[in-house]
Amino acid sequence: MNDILPIVLSILAAVVVIGALIPVLIKTRRNITRYPDTRDANDPEVRSGGGTAVDDSTGTIERGTPGGAGTDVVDTTTVPDDAAGLETIPVETPLPVAGRLTRLRERLVRSNNIMGKGLLALLSSDRIDESVWDEVEETLLLADLGTEPTMQLVDALRERVKVLGTRTPEHVKAMLREELIKLVDPTMDRSLNVERHADKPAVMMVVGVNGVGKTTTVGKLARVLVAEDKDVLLGAADTFRAAAAEQLATWGQRVGVPTVKSDIDGADPASVAYEAVKAGIEQEVDVVMIDTAGRLQNKVGLMDELGKVKRVVEKLAEVDEVLLVLDATTGQNGLNQARVFSEVVNITGIVLTKLDGTAKGGIVVAIQRALGVPVKLVGLGEGADDLAPFDTESFVDALLN
Structure with missing residues (x-):
């Protein structure tokens, strides 16, 4: 009897511990929604990259690898339950989009831009000779406007100065404003294609190299869409960083937006993107935003990876918007990045970050000319709401003030 008593006591202690853990496990489980998959298991796009397949009974993605198998769990992360002992991130109310434009314009005015102020000073000179025009040209090139747009603007200004004759600072500013607005091109459609379709959400892919603030931009853009009363879902397809x-x-939690992600680093980005769109369709959200990897070390690998993500997503829904995030402070290097990505996917718009940290406002024109697509959003600061739709006239006015 004495030998049995310790065993009974051990069993009772285990029962007490398990009973205490069950409520915590249940609450933690509520934060993870698994999605069974309906893909064709024979689809080569789905099964490529290590033999990706789906176990419909568990809703997890099984990645077959040489010599073994692992499991990628795709889940939808919601705001954690404080009672579960997890960190609680308060849901914030993003600032209205309209108010951001004024605030961002003020920041650009305060930034160190040499383009507008330098041009105003040169063109207000008492006598404009060839040396002044050389300085005007140099100022534009230093502002990363690009050779062709620079020549176009200089020619237009030469003609107008010749006709104008007497020039007051007011006349010069008005003239320069008109020509810069033409160059930035107000006719470009800068609206975001984020209207829900009849039975599917709008799908947006966000691309760009690592280090430009791409993931942060996705989070900030989610806030813009939430401020416009859009129901948003995020897909974390950058599985390598x-x-x-x-x-x-975390960005999603701050505004109450779910995120579909894998629990394993290096998971197949196309599978995660697919699951995100599938979840968006099931939950009838307005917009699904997919963050992608941005490694440029191997251009061919990047092209294959991004191309695959887009193709796999399009098995479920059309990709309505592909935004390229560029760091304005990188100047011409940003142009080189833009060209690489434009070869990979059909870029529909540019997000230009850190525009307040550069004197090179001409990069807006140069990028638009190089790609033939508009700058749709600009970032001017580190704050969560420091991202706003690009407005041609506001941008030019900020340069000239």
Whole structure:
């Protein structure tokens, strides 16, 4: 009897511990929604990259690898339950989009831009000779306007100065404003294609190299859409950068937006993107935003990867918007990045970050000329709401003030 008593006591202690853990496990489980998959298991796009397949009974993605198998769990992260012992991130109310334009314009006015102020000073000179025009040209080139747009603007200004004759600072500013607005091109459609279709959400892919603030931009753009009363879902398809998925999920939690992500670094980005769109269709959201990896070390690999993500997503829904995020402070290097990505996917718009940290406002014109697509959004600061739709006249006015 004495030998049995310790065993009974051990069993009772285990029962007590398990009973205490069950409520915590249940609450934690509520934060993860798994999605069974309906893809054709024979689809080569789905099964490529290590033999990706789906176990419909568990709703998890099984990645077959040489010599073994692992499991990628795709889940939808919601705001954690404080009672579960997890960190609670308060849901914030993003600032209205209209108010951001004024605030961002003020920041651009305060930034160190040499383009507008330098041109105003040169063109207000008492005598404009060839040396002044050389300085005008140099100022534009230093502002990363690009050779062709620079020649176009200089020619237009020469003609107008010749006709104008007497020039007051007011006349010069008005003339320069008109010509810069033409160059930035107000006719470009800068609206975001984020209107829900009859039975499917709008799908947006966000691309760009690592280090330009791409994941942060996705989070900030989610706030813009939430401020416009859009129901948003995020897909963390940048599975190669450490903590990228967690970073995106945190942005989503701040505005109450779910994030579909994999629990394993290096998971197949196309599978995660597919699951995100599938979840968006099931939950009838307005917009699904997919963050992608941005490694440029191997151009061919990048093309294959991004191309595959787009193709796999389009098995479920059309990709309505592909935004390229560029760091304005990189100047001409940003142009080279833009060209690489334009070869990979059909870029529909540019997001220009850190525009307040550069004197090179001409990069807006140069990028638009190089790609034939508009700058749709600009970032002017580190704040969560420091991202706003690009407005041609506001941008030019900020340069000249």
